[in-house]
């Protein structure tokens with residue numbers, strides 16, 4: 001074996017269940033393995049590769065910035081950070097940006113901002129929701145309830161509690177004047193592509209009006225145009241106070257951003273928070289290219305092609321009622337809820353050249369690049385159809 005799967009096992013800590021594929025290169029919406037087999041990628045680097053692989057303007061921006069400088073201390077104002085923040089502010093309607101390097105770091109920053117804001121207002125309670133995913137730091141884990149992420153890492157941070165998602169009565173009886181924040185995903189990603197109920201969003205808005213707490217939208221997976229709007233929260237009748245972005249923001253490079261309104265922008269103050277690498281200029285240069293691509297038709301494409309994909313998945317659901325109980329999501333973030341653990345589907349697709357992901361056991365999750373065409377959707381639906389046809393359920 002000349003492959004690198006064995007070498008990986010030998011020297012890399014086993015924190016991921018690796019796919020048995022050795023990727024050699026990526027091009028557009030396709031990956032090629034070392035044997036020359038190509039895969040249509042509806043896995044999308046877990047929502048990072050929203051422009052697929054080798055998107056020309058991202059590559060050009062990265063190369064150009066590498067030649068200028070790859071790092072300056074955050075004690076300098078940096079043009080790529082500023083230009084990206086200007087685009088984020090314009091696209092989102094928020095006022096100011098804090099840059100981090102990853103999703104978990106943006107959640108950590110949002111958590112600290114909420115804590116400091118609450119510290120002078122006698123508010124310490126932070127609520128999040130069951131099956132949420134907010135990253136692997138202790139702050140993230142403190143906002144999650146899934147044992148698979150938390151086991152053995154306690155004690156967790158004080159004042160954090162998870163409530164059942166989309167349960168208005170539970171939320172109403174939990175929040176009050178000592179609540180500092182409610183943290184949510186507008187579509188739970190790892191939690192099974194589960195959308196926020198519009199009535200629940202309205203209840204959050206009304207309770208916030210009543211009690212004055214902050215709403216943090218974790219848009220690390222749902223943001224950056226994935227659902228056909230820049231932020232998934234735009235599909236709802238409420239505006240969060242704090243939004244976190246990461247995943248596709250850096251076009252494949254590590255980058256995260258926290259967006260706030262001006263009222264919250266002074267909470268940290270100089271020295272109140274920071275990161276050596278946060279807002280790395282090369283990552284920000286890539287981010288600028290991503291934002292420009294979204295504005296120049298990619299986000300619109302995500303909406304149109306996403307609708308096509310969802311329509312096709314609905315047809316699949318009516319054709320395989322014993323296998324599929326629900327199709328849910330928005331735009332280029334779709335989940336197929338199966339009646340049984342769905343590993344068979346992802347394995348079958350992998351063998352036939354389509355990459356899909358399974359989350360929470362029975363949900364086939366599709367996170368294709370936002371640049372897919374109707375022809376790619378047709379191909380993917382064909383593979384999925386074949387997988388469900390071949391899937392003989394236990395009697």
Ligand SMILES: *Cc1c(COP(=O)(O)O)cnc(C)c1O
Pocket residue numbers: 102103104105107133134135136185189190218219220221222246247
């Ligand atoms: C991926 C993800 C995170 C964590 O991001 P990392 O970059 O892996 O730290 C947090 N929240 C959501 C909703 C995510 O999808």
